[in-house]
Amino acid sequence: MTEIAPEATRILIVDDDAAVRDVITVLLREEGYVCTTVASAEAALDEARKTDYPLVISDVRMPARDGFWLLEQMREASPDTAVIMLTAYGDTEAAVECLRNGAADYLLKPPKVTELIRAIERALGRRRLELARGRYRRSLENRVKEKTAELSRTLHDLESTYSQTLWTLVAALDAREHETSDHSQRVVRYTLAIARRVGLPESALPDVGRGALLHDIGKIGVPDAILLKPGKLTPEEWTEMRKHPQIGFNILKSVDFLQVPAEMVLCHQERFDGGGYPRGLSGEAIPLSARIFAIADCFDAMTSDRPYRKRTSTENARKEILRCAGTQFDPRAADAFLSLSEDELLELSRPSDERPI
Secondary structure, X not given: XXXXXXXXXXXXXXXXXXXXXXXXXXXXXXXXXXXXXXXXXXXXXXXXXXXXXXXXXXXXXXXXXXXXXXXXXXXXXXXOOEEEEEEOOOOHHHHXXXXXXXXXXXXXXXXXXXXHHHHHHHHHHHHHHHHHHHHHHHHHHXXXXXXXXXXXXXXXXXXXHHHHHHHHHHXXXXXXXXXXXXXXXXXXXXXXXXXXXXOOOHHHHHHHHHHHHOOOHHHHHOOXXXXXXXXXXXHHHHHHHOOHHHHHHHHHOOOHHHHHHHHHHHHOOOOOOOOOOOOOOOHHHOOHXXXXXXXXXXXXXXXXXXXXXXXXXXXXXXXXXXXXXXXXXXXXHHHHHHOOOHHHHHHHHOOOOOOOO
């Protein structure tokens, strides 16, 4: 099998002195390099735009634009190109400036053949290393993007599974109390609408929605004789019923992704004035999400039919929320709720196949 020779490295030589260009060209061609020569920095930049040169050898001092200008332009236009600077002056400051600005090396003219070849080999070697590092970095970045997208899909699928599980659980609880799933969807939608008006960030809304959805999960620990009793509860029965926020909290607190909803469940029966249960919290001591939910739950209760009473109108329910602002309800959350129009509340109350969380 015939081996294909590797392509010779192209080098662009820039010097206003034709004799210097010719000498360097002859030397480098003997070493197997393909050389192109130009007499000015402007011509060099034009040539570099047309052809990819791994290496440029440029004089520092030239008429019009000098080597410093070319070096700066090459850093911007072709950052992968290595640049070796040549000068006839033993100017230490110029050498330092060249290297600081990204030159691969700096040699005095006329350069010794061995020094020039070694400088070229070093510059090309560093260039190959930088290109390899760049390819590796891009490969890693692509892999990270792919893995991130894969993880995002997995997390989305997992969240969807969690959500489906929660909705199924709540549907079972609703069925136990002879409620429809519309009730659960409504209180979640009302809660999220108020939370947005209050100004909670979108990132917080999934937890708030889950807390609203699971607010009565603790009723799983309340006996049917009490939970489903059609008549008035006795004081003893009320004592049992009021345990459901704590029961719900105890159920959810060990689930990592339900820590915030668990606290909301624990506090959803607290009142702004401190007259609620189970801990008698008041004001800002009650989580904002629970203060928001208290209004959503009360509004849904007032505007829904019950076996022992008919629903009230949206207008009357809004008046009751306003009347209880500052006592039962957080005034800030009440204002946010009252900023929702009757048309918006009507739209939120309508059954939908699309779950809010």
